[in-house]
Amino acid sequence: MKHVLESQQFDSKTIQKIFAIANALGRDRSLPFKGKIMATLFYEPSTRTRFSFESAMIKLGGNVISTENAGAFSSAAKGETLEDTIRVVSQYADVIVLRHYEKGVSERAAAVSSVPIINAGDGTGQHPTQALLDLYTIKKELGKTEGIRIAFVGDLKNGRTARSLAYLLGKYKHSQMFFISPAQLRIGEDIKAYLDHHAILYQELRSWDSVLGSIDVLYQTRIQKERFKTMREYNKYEGRYVIGLQEAKAMKKNAIIMHPLPRIDEISPEVDALPQAVYFKQAKYGLLVRMALLKFLLS
Ligand code: CP
Numbered sequence: 001m002k003h004v005l006e007s008q009q010f011d012s013k014t015i016q017k018i019f020a021i022a023n024a025l026g027r028d029r030s031l032p033f034k035g036k037i038m039a040t041l042f043y044e045p046s047t048r049t050r051f052s053f054e055s056a057m058i059k060l061g062g063n064v065i066s067t068e069n070a071g072a073f074s075s076a077a078k079g080e081t082l083e084d085t086i087r088v089v090s091q092y093a094d095v096i097v098l099r100h101y102e103k104g105v106s107e108r109a110a111a112v113s114s115v116p117i118i119n120a121g122d123g124t125g126q127h128p129t130q131a132l133l134d135l136y137t138i139k140k141e142l143g144k145t146e147g148i149r150i151a152f153v154g155d156l157k158n159g160r161t162a163r164s165l166a167y168l169l170g171k172y173k174h175s176q177m178f179f180i181s182p183a184q185l186r187i188g189e190d191i192k193a194y195l196d197h198h199a200i201l202y203q204e205l206r207s208w209d210s211v212l213g214s215i216d217v218l219y220q221t222r223i224q225k226e227r228f229k230t231m232r233e234y235n236k237y238e239g240r241y242v243i244g245l246q247e248a249k250a251m252k253k254n255a256i257i258m259h260p261l262p263r264i265d266e267i268s269p270e271v272d273a274l275p276q277a278v279y280f281k282q283a284k285y286g287l288l289v290r291m292a293l294l295k296f297l298l299s
Pocket of ligand 1: 045046047048049050121127130260261262
C-alpha cells in the first residue's frame with residue numbers, strides 16, 4: 001500500500017496488522033522515523049486530525065512541516081495548482097497528509113506524488129483514517145468488529161466520517177446499519193450500492209425511536225454548516241437530533257455513543273459523564289491508530 005485514499009481499500013488482514021501495531025505501541029519505545037519528515041497540508045480547518053498526525057510523527061522520532069491554512073499560506077494563494085504544490089512538497093517530505101475542501105483531491109495528489117499521500121478528509125468524500133480509528137474504538141470498547149448494529153445519525157449526505165465508516169464496516173460479517181437523517185441529508189447512493197453488493201443489511205430512517213434500544217453503536221455527527229449555501233438552509237436541520245440523558249438511558253447499558261467531533265449541540269454535555277460516551281476516548285485512540293498507520297506505511 002502506498003497511498004491512503006479511501007477506507008474500502010483496507011482489507012481485514014491489513015486492518016488487523018495496523019490494530020496489532022497500535023496495541024503494541026504502549027510497550028514500544030523505538031523512534032523509527034528519526035530523520036523522516038511529514039508534511040501536513042491542510043486547506044480546511046482541523047483540530048484532531050492535524051494535531052494527532054503531527055503528534056504521532058513526533059512521538060515516532062520524526063519531524064513535521066505544516067501549513068494549517070494552505071489556501072492562504074501556501075503558493076495556492078498565488079494560483080499554484082494542487083498538482084504543482086504536491087510535486088514540490090513531495091521532494092521535501094517522506095509523507096504528505098492532505099486535507100482539502102474538494103472531493104477527490106487526494107487521488108489527484110496521489111497521481112503526481114513521489115511519496116505516500118494520506119487523505120485526511122476531502123470535502124464530502126472520505127476520511128479513511130477517521131474510519132480506521134472509529135473501527136479501532138469499536139473493537140476496543142465492544143470487543144468485536146463483526147455483527148455490529150450501528151445507527152449513523154445527522155448529516156449523512158455531507159459527513160465524510162459516516163461515509164468512510166459505513167464503507168469500512170461494510171467489509172465485516174453481519175454488520176447492520178441504520179442511516180438516520182432528514183430526507184434532504186440522506187446517505188449517498190454509492191454507499192447503498194456498496195452495501196447491497198456486500199449483502200449488508202441497512203435501513204434509512206427519519207427517527208431513531210425504533211432502534212435506540214437495540215443498537216450497539218450510536219454514531220452521532222454534526223450538521224455540516226460549511227457545506228450549506230445559506231444559514232437559512234442550515235438552520236432547517238440544526239438541532240434536529242440531540243442526544244440527551246433520556247436518549248442515552250433508552251440505549252442498552254453496554255452500547256456506546258461515538259462522534260468524530262467537533263460536536264456542536266447534538267450531544268448534551270451531561271451525557272459526557274455516562275459510561276456509554278466514548279467520543280473523547282475515540283479521539284485519543286486516533287493518535288495510536290495514526291502512529292500505527294504511519295509505521296505500517298513508512299517502515
Ligand atoms: N474528526 C475530525 O476530522 O476532526 P478535525 O476536523 O478536528 O480534524
